[in-house]
Amino acid sequence: MLRSATNAPPRPGRQRLPTLATVTRRPLLTAEDVTVSFGRDPVLDQVTAGLLEGDRIGVVGRNGGGKSTLLRVLSGQLPPNTGRVVAARDLRVGVLEQDPEPVRNTVGPHVIGDRAEHDWAADPQAREVLTELVGGFDDQALGRSLLTLSGGERRRVDLARLLLLELDVLVLDEPTNHLDVESISWLAEHLVARRGLSLITVTHDRWFLDAVTDRTWEVVRGEVQQYDGGYSAYVLAKAERARQQTAEWARRNNLLRKELAWLRRGPPARTSKPKFRIDAANELIAAEPPPRDAADLVAFASARLGKKVIEVSDAQLSVGNRTLIDRLTWSVGPGDRIGLVGVNGAGKTSLVRMLLGDLAPVAGRVVHGSTVRGAILSQHLEELDPKLRLLQSVEEVATRVELGKGRELSASQLCERLGFGPDLQWTPVGDLSGGQRRRLQLTRLLMAGPNVLVLDEPTNDFDVETLAAVEDLLDTFAGTLLVISHDRYFLERVCDRFVALLGDGRLRDLPGGVEEYLRLRHAQVERATRVAEGTSPTAKSKSPDASAATGALTAAQQRAARKELAKWERVLQRAEDEVERLHAQVVEHATDYARLSELQAELALVQQRKAEAEEAWLAAAEALDG
Numbered sequence: 342m343l344r345s346a347t348n349a350p351p352r353p354g355r356q357r358l359p360t361l362a363t364v365t366r367r368p369l370l371t372a373e374d375v376t377v378s379f380g381r382d383p384v385l386d387q388v389t390a391g392l393l394e395g396d397r398i399g400v401v402g403r404n405g406g407g408k409s410t411l412l413r414v415l416s417g418q419l420p421p422n423t424g425r426v427v428a429a430r431d432l433r434v435g436v437l438e439q440d441p442e443p444v445r446n447t448v449g450p451h452v453i454g455d456r457a458e459h460d461w462a463a464d465p466q467a468r469e470v471l472t473e474l475v476g477g478f479d480d481q482a483l484g485r486s487l488l489t490l491s492g493g494e495r496r497r498v499d500l501a502r503l504l505l506l507e508l509d510v511l512v513l514d515e516p517t518n519h520l521d522v523e524s525i526s527w528l529a530e531h532l533v534a535r536r537g538l539s540l541i542t543v544t545h546d547r548w549f550l551d552a553v554t555d556r557t558w559e560v561v562r563g564e565v566q567q568y569d570g571g572y573s574a575y576v577l578a579k580a581e582r583a584r585q586q587t588a589e590w591a592r593r594n595n596l597l598r599k600e601l602a603w604l605r606r607g608p609p610a611r612t613s614k615p616k617f618r619i620d621a622a623n624e625l626i627a628a629e630p631p632p633r634d635a636a637d638l639v640a641f642a643s644a645r646l647g648k649k650v651i652e653v654s655d656a657q658l659s660v661g662n663r664t665l666i667d668r669l670t671w672s673v674g675p676g677d678r679i680g681l682v683g684v685n686g687a688g689k690t691s692l693v694r695m696l697l698g699d700l701a702p703v704a705g706r707v708v709h710g711s712t713v714r715g716a717i718l719s720q721h722l723e724e725l726d727p728k729l730r731l732l733q734s735v736e737e738v739a740t741r742v743e744l745g746k747g748r749e750l751s752a753s754q755l756c757e758r759l760g761f762g763p764d765l766q767w768t769p770v771g772d773l774s775g776g777q778r779r780r781l782q783l784t785r786l787l788m789a790g791p792n793v794l795v796l797d798e799p800t801n802d803f804d805v806e807t808l809a810a811v812e813d814l815l816d817t818f819a820g821t822l823l824v825i826s827h828d829r830y831f832l833e834r835v836c837d838r839f840v841a842l843l844g845d846g847r848l849r850d851l852p853g854g855v856e857e858y859l860r861l862r863h864a865q866v867e868r869a870t871r872v873a874e875g876t877s878p879t880a881k882s883k884s885p886d887a888s889a890a891t892g893a894l895t896a897a898q899q900r901a902a903r904k905e906l907a908k909w910e911r912v913l914q915r916a917e918d919e920v921e922r923l924h925a926q927v928v929e930h931a932t933d934y935a936r937l938s939e940l941q942a943e944l945a946l947v948q949q950r951k952a953e954a955e956e957a958w959l960a961a962a963e964a965l966d967g
Contacts, residue, residue, distance in 0.1 A: 366396075367394050367429060368391050368392070368394075368427075368429065369393065369394055369396075369429045369432055369539055370391065370415045370416075370427075370428055370429075370432070370434075370510065371389075371392075372390050372391070372411075372415060372424065372425075373427065374387050374388075374389055374423065374424035374425075375388045375414055375421040375423070375424035375425070375426065376388070376424055377407070377410055377421050377422055378422055383422075383563050384407040384410050384563065385407050385421070385563055386563030386564060387423075387424070388411070388563070388565050390411075390558065390565045392415065392539060394509075394539060397553055397555045397556065398540065398541040398542070398557070398558055399543075399550040399554035399556070399557050400541065400542065400543045400558045400559075400560060401543075401550070401557060401558070401560075401572070401804075401805045402560035402561055402804065402806070403561070403806050404777075405774065406560045406561060407560045409439065409514055411560055412512050412514055412541065412543060414426060416512045417434070432509050432510065433506075433507070433508045433509045433510070434508065434510045434511075434512060435503040435506055435508045435512065436512045437496070437503055437511075437513045437514055437516055438499075439514050439518075441495060441496075441499055443487070444487045444488075445487070445488065446487050447486055447487065448483050448484070448487065448490075448498055449483030451487055451502060452471070452483070452502045452505060453505065454502075461505075467505055470501050470504050470505055471483075471501060473524060473527050473528075474497045474498070474500055474501035474524070475497065475501050477904075477907055479904070481904075482907075482911070491914075491915050491919055491922065492922060493518070493918040494914065494918060496518060496519055497519060500513075500516060508538060510539045510540070511532075511538055511541075512542075513540070513542040513543070513544070514542075514543050515543060516528065516544060516549075517544050517545075517546040517549050517827075520827065521827050522682055522827050522855060522858070522859065525827065526859055528549075529549055529552035529553050532553045545800060545803060545808060545828075546828055546829075546830065547572045547808070547828075547830035547831075548829040548833075550571055550572040551571040551573050552571075553571075555569075556568065556569060557569075557570065557571065557572065557574070557575035559575070559579070572805075572830075647675070647710045647711065647712050648674075648675065648710075649708070649709075650674055650677070650709070650710050650793060650821050651672070651673040651696050651707065651708070651709055651710070651793070652673075652708045653669055653670060653671040653673075653695075653705070653706075653707050654705050654707075654708070655668050655669070655670055655704070655705040656668070656669045656670075656702040656705030657669075657702055657703050657705055658688065658691060658692065658695050658700070659703045660688070660691060660952060660955065661952050661953075663955055664846055665688030665691055665842075665846065666691075666692060666695075666848065667846035669705070669848055673793075674821070675820075676820070677821050677823075677838060678821075678835060678836045678837045679822070679823050679836060679838045680826070680833075680838070680839045680854075681693070681823060681824065681825045681840055681841070681842070682825075682826075682832070682839065682840075682842075682851075682858050683841050683842030683843060683844070684842070684843060684844045684862070685910070685914060685917065686917075686954075686955050687842035687843065687844045688842055689825045689842055690797055690825065692842065692848070693797065694717075696715075696795070697715040697717060697793070699717075712792070713792065713793055714790065714792050714793065715791060715793040715794075715795065716786050716789060716793070716794055716795070717796075717797060718782060718783055718795065718797060725778055725782060727770050727771030727929075728770075728771065730769060731756065731761055731765060731766050731767070731769075732752060732766040732767065734770050734781060735752045735756055735781070735784060735785060735788065736752045739752065739788045739789070740752050753766060755784070756784075761777075761781075779799075779801065780807060780811075783799070783811065783814075787814075792820035793820055793821045793823075794818060794820060794821070794822050794823070795824075795825075796822070796823070796824045796825065797825045798826055798827070799824065799831070808828075812834050815835050816835075824836055829855050832855060833854060838850075838851075839851035839857075839858065841858045841861065843862065843865060849861070905961045906958065908961075909961050912954045912958075913951065913955060913958055916947060916950055916951035919947045920951060923940055923943060923947060926940050927941065
């Protein structure tokens, strides 16, 4: 019997025997000849696949290809049209859904269940999960109503709840959404440490896939193709399969040409040919593989960059009363590919806007080279008119694009080469999926021919295959690239240099890349913890009188300051999630002017609250450091 984790109580202390290579692992979930259709074409077509005890499976594929459907079928949430799913007896399955049902409860009971406070409070794993995903385990963090949480906060709370349950199988649909680089790294370490837990996950975060999975399923054209290893091993295996298929197709095409040539020879009457030869030729023609459904990426023309691109001299960047960056001197050169990471609210987006000239520094200066043409791919899609057809949206920017060497393409030809077929070109932009609109946005951006390109969270709404296509496109970009992203794989794939904003007003070079950033953040958190607990060597060496004389905080004041900082971090995260939600609604209601006016007024209020929260967060951070 398959039991949902919704009502499964935590069962601490359950023992598992180690899985040895010589021991046969029992099947936990098995799909047998499963077919699922929502229209004319099946999403899953006679799929047979199974999850064994100890498996860690990553599911990849194109948006709309059936990945989430496969997870829902395996977890018992969606019955298949034909076939069946067999579950091990008394199997405990926990599912992280993309769109959970609203629940009238507070965070504490939802996450912890009916465990006594002395039980979970004494459990280091419970405290760690609550700290990392919920924001703490005090009354303020646990007393919030689920109905007041943003979508991102609700997903983090649901994930925390699942991690505190004793499960056999954990099913995660896009678990890294709304998590930053540090939280994703923590989640990977946590899941790797829980070796008794079987896992199946859909995510576009390829670093996370490599970190936690040892098998990969690709959902393509209704089938599930299985590979050993994580994402990197899957890419290598798929390349090898493609190489073998290419050789096989070459042999088939050669045979096909011979058979067709034979059919053309001699009398035209089909009855004069041996039937087995006619049947063989028809089979070859019928089995001809379909054309590859992937983007054909082109190199866009761009103005040539000179030696000077962007020079920043002693610049100070402030928002309201808050100083984000103080006395920055920095040079961005031609062909630089820079990844920018940092804590939420540290000013990453404001920094790149200052570099492009959209935001002026309050002191110092920013100088651009004479040939610089900058463009930014923002986190939101508000600049796309939902009433326009896709082709019209592209032609708004340019009707033709130069490819170099005297070659050019019309907007329609370019759309087709970028994966938008003739039928899709006449689809209203408002009817496109999130991934298609992001791809359209990037296409429009590149058609304008920028030579300095800023990408702010470019991986949102992209599936793994589209991400690979975007990376391939960026490989051909000859200009300067600045990228803000929580997707570690994407950053390390397209960038050569890394810098960080840690919330202290300074921009730091990271010769060690993202790994060095995580070490710096870990050390920063440890220092704050030591100060808050009054255990830092400096604090211990000071007498009470010396502390008072220098203005240092007492242990009680430090704990209060740390609590205040955590509170404003949660408020800031909620505000950011709310801004993202409202931007999405603005796009959705673009033709309803009355509703649009209401949303814009609401958005202005939320953005004001966000600015106030940023100022309060900075004040709390300064109080803790001081």
